[in-house]
């Protein structure tokens with residue numbers, strides 16, 4: 001009889017509550033920001049270039065398009 005045993009679901013340390021919630025962005029070293037997350041970890045430095053790349057706002061979209069045009073002209 002092997003079906004009688006109930007295994008507890010293993011805890012996944014990678015998925016703690018709040019891990020995808022930003023708590024603070026701290027400018028660091030002039031080249032980017034350091035992200036602190038609500039689950040307490042604060043790894044991850046994002047460069048301004050990277051933030052420009054992923055930011056959906058109007059200003060960043062304009063900057064991205066201008067940068068792409070510049071590259072095409074080279």
Ligand SMILES: [Zn+2]
Pocket residue numbers: 055056057058059060061
């Ligand atoms: Zn933006």
